Amino acid sequence: MRRIVVRNGLWTDLADRFVETMITAIKYLDQLESPLPHEVRPTESLHH
Numbered sequence: 001m002r003r004i005v006v007r008n009g010l011w012t013d014l015a016d017r018f019v020e021t022m023i024t025a026i027k028y029l030d031q032l033e034s035p036l037p038h039e040v041r042p043t044e045s046l047h048h
Helices: 012-031
Strands: none
8 A cells, every 4th residue: 555645736637537547557567477677777876
């Protein structure tokens, strides 16, 4: 379970699209037969 925090005033149609996108992504991930390969990240990163 993940928590999603949104700002006050989020439009319901935008929230509905977000939920639909999450459901689509979860269905895609559930149908995979093995984990996705790890993303190769550069060794250097921007530090603040």
